[in-house]
Amino acid sequence: EKDGYPHFMLKEIHEQPTALRNTLKDRIIGDTVDLDNMNITADYLKDIKNISIVACGTAYNAGLVGKELIEGLLRIPVEVSVASEFRYRNPLVDDKTLVIVVSQSGETADTLAALRESKRRGSKVLAITNVKGSSVAREADFIFQTIAGPEIAVASTKAYSTMLLGFYLITLYFGQLLGKEMPKELYSGLKELPILADKIIIETEKQIESLIKPFEGWGDSFFIGRGLDWHVAEEGSLKLKEISYIHAEAYAAGELKHGTLALIEKDIPVIALATQKDVYEKTVSNIKEVKAREGYVIALAQEGDTEIGKSVDQVLAIPKVPSLLTPILTVLPLQIISYYVATSRGCDVDKPRNLAKSVTVE
Numbered sequence: 001e002k003d004g005y006p007h008f009m010l011k012e013i014h015e016q017p018t019a020l021r022n023t024l025k026d027r028i029i030g031d032t033v034d035l036d037n038m039n040i041t042a043d044y045l046k047d048i049k050n051i052s053i054v055a056c057g058t059a060y061n062a063g064l065v066g067k068e069l070i071e072g073l074l075r076i077p078v079e080v081s082v083a084s085e086f087r088y089r090n091p092l093v094d095d096k097t098l099v100i101v102v103s104q105s106g107e108t109a110d111t112l113a114a115l116r117e118s119k120r121r122g123s124k125v126l127a128i129t130n131v132k133g134s135s136v137a138r139e140a141d142f143i144f145q146t147i148a149g150p151e152i153a154v155a156s157t158k159a160y161s162t163m164l165l166g167f168y169l170i171t172l173y174f175g176q177l178l179g180k181e182m183p184k185e186l187y188s189g190l191k192e193l194p195i196l197a198d199k200i201i202i203e204t205e206k207q208i209e210s211l212i213k214p215f216e217g218w219g220d221s222f223f224i225g226r227g228l229d230w231h232v233a234e235e236g237s238l239k240l241k242e243i244s245y246i247h248a249e250a251y252a253a254g255e256l257k258h259g260t261l262a263l264i265e266k267d268i269p270v271i272a273l274a275t276q277k278d279v280y281e282k283t284v285s286n287i288k289e290v291k292a293r294e295g296y297v298i299a300l301a302q303e304g305d306t307e308i309g310k311s312v313d314q315v316l317a318i319p320k321v322p323s324l325l326t327p328i329l330t331v332l333p334l335q336i337i338s339y340y341v342a343t344s345r346g347c348d349v350d351k352p353r354n355l356a357k358s359v360t361v362e
């Protein structure tokens with residue numbers, strides 16, 4: 001059932017182009033997203049004052065990207081909460097709030113409890129979930145189904161990328177319902193992602209030896225970036241921690257100098273994401289701060305970036321897409337690097353210690 005792959009995680013990493021294709025299928029027609037089967041009406045949406053995204057683990061990291069998309073394109077205020085915190089802090093949600101819960105399994109106890117608490121307070125709940133008929137799917141008012149297929153490996157990969165895709169589609173769809181002008185290049189860009197995902201997976205595996213070498217012998221590492229890159233850095237660092245047990249910190253690149261730079265020492269592995277055009281120069285100057293302390297920097301940059309190579313030790317080129325769409329592509333090399341770093345250390349990546357695929361206790 002592993003189709004010849006040594007681990008489910010590697011199989012699922014490779015299934016992402018197909019998972020993305022299946023999740024997109026019939027949902028973009030020309031320049032229009034069709035999610036009419038969610039049964040959300042324009043009248044309901046126009047009445048909403050804020051959105052609250054609630055999730056755990058990798059699904060929470062997907063929510064961080066979701067917030068940027070919704071706030072950026074729809075200008076609706078969004079809060080993102082980890083589910084285990086949400087319900088115990090008297091959350092600011094009511095009948096004018098749309099709560100979006102994100103859960104691969106649809107059975108995570110913390111997330112389910114947050115869903116119920118939101119409904120008790122009068123909010124309607126949209127679930128982004130992968131498992132049909134799950135508890136979350138049954139209890140939510142609206143559903144966006146990711147079509148990733150069964151995810152067996154504990155560390156989530158294809159669920160994350162399809163959750164991200166879900167947020168893009170939902171945001172564009174909401175924009176249409178609200179009569180807002182949505183950037184046309186996103187529609188065609190989304191449709192290209194499956195092919196580009198395939199490309200970056202192949203390219204990363206080609207370079208994998210040199211990409212994992214810097215981690216040899218290290219117990220610490222950093223992932224940095226700004227904006228969307230920062231949120232993907234969060235997911236990259238979670239992946240590495242979960243399966244290789246190397247301590248990894250994800251930092252907003254501009255925040256490093258406010259304390260964390262003290263931890264950058266000679267040759268410490270630092271993965272720097274630098275794909276966001278509007279903050280590119282700032283990110284590069286943060287990378288230079290790391291290099292000045294002799295950290296070892298692997299940069300993820302957009303294809304055609306001929307500058308960044310001068311400031312870092314290694315570059316991995318990400319196929320060119322609008323800045324807003326990079327997360328689905330940048331996360332792929334991070335998953336692959338984590339996988340190979342972990343297996344090179346002899347870790348059982350499909351069954352990492354102390355982790356369960358879905359946690360049904362609070």
Ligand code: BG6
Nearest residue numbers: 056057058059103104105108356
């Ligand atoms: C954790 C898993 O317990 O639950 C993570 O180890 C996962 O990988 C998180 O991201 C949330 O799971 P779900 O099913 O609610 O998306």
